[in-house]
Amino acid sequence: MTTDFSHIKALVFDVFGTCVDFRGSIIKDCRAWGKAKGLRVNWSKFADAWRAGYRPAMDRVTRGELPWTKIDVLHRLILDDLLVQFKINDLTEAEKDHLNRVWHRLKPWPDTVKGLRRLKKRYIISTLSNGNTSLLVNMAKFGGLPWDCVLSAETFHHYKPDAEAYLGAADAFSVRPDQVMMVAAHKHDLFAAQKHGLKTAFVRRPHEHGRNSNKDLADEPSFTVNADDMVDLAAKLGC
Amino acid sequence: MTTDFSHIKALVFDVFGTCVDFRGSIIKDCRAWGKAKGLRVNWSKFADAWRAGYRPAMDRVTRGELPWTKIDVLHRLILDDLLVQFKINDLTEAEKDHLNRVWHRLKPWPDTVKGLRRLKKRYIISTLSNGNTSLLVNMAKFGGLPWDCVLSAETFHHYKPDAEAYLGAADAFSVRPDQVMMVAAHKHDLFAAQKHGLKTAFVRRPHEHGRNSNKDLADEPSFTVNADDMVDLAAKLGC
Numbered sequence: 001m002t003t004d005f006s007h008i009k010a011l012v013f014d015v016f017g018t019c020v021d022f023r024g025s026i027i028k029d030c031r032a033w034g035k036a037k038g039l040r041v042n043w044s045k046f047a048d049a050w051r052a053g054y055r056p057a058m059d060r061v062t063r064g065e066l067p068w069t070k071i072d073v074l075h076r077l078i079l080d081d082l083l084v085q086f087k088i089n090d091l092t093e094a095e096k097d098h099l100n101r102v103w104h105r106l107k108p109w110p111d112t113v114k115g116l117r118r119l120k121k122r123y124i125i126s127t128l129s130n131g132n133t134s135l136l137v138n139m140a141k142f143g144g145l146p147w148d149c150v151l152s153a154e155t156f157h158h159y160k161p162d163a164e165a166y167l168g169a170a171d172a173f174s175v176r177p178d179q180v181m182m183v184a185a186h187k188h189d190l191f192a193a194q195k196h197g198l199k200t201a202f203v204r205r206p207h208e209h210g211r212n213s214n215k216d217l218a219d220e221p222s223f224t225v226n227a228d229d230m231v232d233l234a235a236k237l238g239c
Numbered sequence: 240m241t242t243d244f245s246h247i248k249a250l251v252f253d254v255f256g257t258c259v260d261f262r263g264s265i266i267k268d269c270r271a272w273g274k275a276k277g278l279r280v281n282w283s284k285f286a287d288a289w290r291a292g293y294r295p296a297m298d299r300v301t302r303g304e305l306p307w308t309k310i311d312v313l314h315r316l317i318l319d320d321l322l323v324q325f326k327i328n329d330l331t332e333a334e335k336d337h338l339n340r341v342w343h344r345l346k347p348w349p350d351t352v353k354g355l356r357r358l359k360k361r362y363i364i365s366t367l368s369n370g371n372t373s374l375l376v377n378m379a380k381f382g383g384l385p386w387d388c389v390l391s392a393e394t395f396h397h398y399k400p401d402a403e404a405y406l407g408a409a410d411a412f413s414v415r416p417d418q419v420m421m422v423a424a425h426k427h428d429l430f431a432a433q434k435h436g437l438k439t440a441f442v443r444r445p446h447e448h449g450r451n452s453n454k455d456l457a458d459e460p461s462f463t464v465n466a467d468d469m470v471d472l473a474a475k476l477g478c
Contacts, residue, residue: 072413124376134413137363137388149376149389154411172393174311174373 003224005237008199010173011119012128012151014160014184015136017208019116019145019230020106023047024207029102041086044210049085053078058130058159068157070132076100103131104138109205113144115230118239124148128169128182130159149173161192170198181224183233187216190223201225201233242463244476247438249412250358251367251390253399253423254375256447258355258384258469259345262286263446268341280325283449288324292317297369297398307396309371315339342370343377348444352383354469357478363387367408367421369398388412400431409437420463422472426455429462440464440472 016022026047034041057074060066079100083091091099119125126149127136133152140147151169158164170177177197184190185205194200200223209215219226227233255261265286273280296313299305318339322330330338358364365388366375372391379386390408397403409416416436423429424444433439439462448454458465466472 070413124380126376132413133388133411137365137412141363141387148380149372150387155394172372173376174309174371 007179008123008181008237009175009179010124010126010169011181011183011201011237012126012169012198014182014186014189015127015129015131015139016106017205018183018185018203019112020108020139020143021207022051022103022106023210025106026050026102029105030099033099039088041088046082046086048209049082050075050078053081062159062162068154070135070154071103071130072100072132072135075103101138104135105142106139108143108145109229111229111231113146115232115234116146118231118234119237120146120148122237122239124173126151126169126173128160128165129153160189163196166193166196166198187220190220194222199224201227201237203227203229203233246418247362247420247476248414248418249363249365249408250420250422250440250476251365251408251437253421253425253428254366254368254370254378255345256444257422257424257442258351259347259378259382260446261290261342261345262449264345265289265341268344269338272338278327280327285321285325287448288321289314289317292320301398301401307393309374309393310342310369311339311371311374314342340377343374344381345378347382347384348468350468350470352385354471354473355385357470357473358476359385359387361476361478363412365390365408365412367399367404368392399428402435405432405435405437426459429459433461438463440466440476442466442468442472 013019027043030043030046034043057078061069079096116125125147127147128151129136130153132154133150136150136152139145140150151172153159153165156164156168166182167177170180173180178199181199181201182190182193183201183203185203185208187202190200190202202220202223202225204217206215206217225233225236227236252258266282269282269285273282296317300308318335355364364386366386367390368375369392371393372389375389375391378384379389390411392398392404395403395407405421406416409419412419417438420438420440421429421432422440422442424442424447426441429439429441441459441462441464443456443466445454445456464472464475466475
């Protein structure tokens with residue numbers, strides 16, 4: 001069966017985990033930085049703890065306990081706690097800022113840039129990430145991600161899975177929600193996009209949480225496309 | 240005298256007239272379209288009249304007479320009047336929409352893409368245009384404009400020269416206003432940017448309004464840079 005994707009105008013991408021390997025990148029970057037400073041830290045646990053603080057921090061914004069706050073600032077709040085917890089002491093403000101900006105220096109998965117370049121020929125390709133605009137722009141320059149547009153939760157002052165993020169993307173491209181396809185490695189993101197009328201593409205990222213995680217990688221029949229990586233997605237979307 | 244631009248992180252560009260030749264593009268596109276339809280219209284006057292309606296339409300939004308309205312919609316309101324005025328009758332809705340989207344099909348000035356590619360190596364390059372997001376994204380794909388980010392008045396729901404547009408750009412890139420340089424062919428845009436603390440680059444576009452206009456092309460000493468085109472700007476910014 002061939003599916004007709006001609007009505008789709010824009011692909012919007014989750015970024016952390018879907019396009020870039022945040023865990024591997026943080027571990028590698030921090031390990032090199034820590035080694036130069038003579039620190040002894042379990043950087044895998046550090047990266048996992050940092051990411052674990054991410055959803056609860058955004059939930060505080062979504063519940064209205066915090067005003068609109070960029071991910072850079074939320075990452076820093078979590079980092080300040082982690083520095084105590086992991087006994088990383090006596091950092092200068094510049095060092096803390098450098099560490100916090102590791103999220104701007106995340107590396108694409110090996111297939112990402114190749115797949116995006118193919119998809120860009122036929123579709124508008126844009127981020128739709130909870131990362132803030134400057135983080136996404138810096139990351140794109142760092143990793144060579146060829147976005148046509150950078151949309152962020154910051155654009156709409158609403159974190160995914162709020163409706164405003166998904167519907168805001170369709171409005172930004174002046175198209176109907178079903179002319180936008182959300183691309184993500186996380187089913188919860190796609191179920192939310194689906195609920196608001198977007199098309200959906202699941203991209204399997206088996207190593208997002210390390211080699212031994214038990215992530216759900218099964219095809220989901222209700223998604224428009226299930227793909228093994230970005231190059232497979234490009235092939236399945238006729239690029 | 241060499242000026243140090245190392246503190247500048249992002250260049251934000253006016254687009255209509257500064258990066259693309261809207262008048263020449265509209266005349267050429269509409270003339271070819273009109274010829275195929277057997278229409279006799281003075282397309283130069285038509286293009287000038289369309290552009291003349293632009294500022295008054297935005298001013299209605301700025302004064303609060305209209306709620307936030309995208310340029311595509313404002314262009315269409317003006318177009319509907321022009322079709323009566325220029326006696327262009329019996330168009331289908333699809334034809335009117337095609338005509339209105341000529342603003343998505345504007346061609347870059349000959350130096351624009353070359354200059355932007357050079358500037359992109361050292362700086363974040365972004366639009367900061369009153370054009371809406373989808374217009375800017377479609378235009379970038381049409382003309383090969385290599386933006387790192389697409390910021391629009393639509394991003395901030397404020398048309399330039401409102402402060403929110405200029406300060407919003409600095410906030411989006413998480414930098415101070417003086418770390419952003421506004422690039423424009425229009426001095427009023429640059430004076431507004433300057434007032435809100437941004438650096439400024441004037442790019443001369445002598446033919447923006449045709450060959451016989453008396454546009455002010457003189458260097459303005461209060462601007463950070465005055466340049467002859469985008470390639471000259473790249474050279475002057477050390478790229």
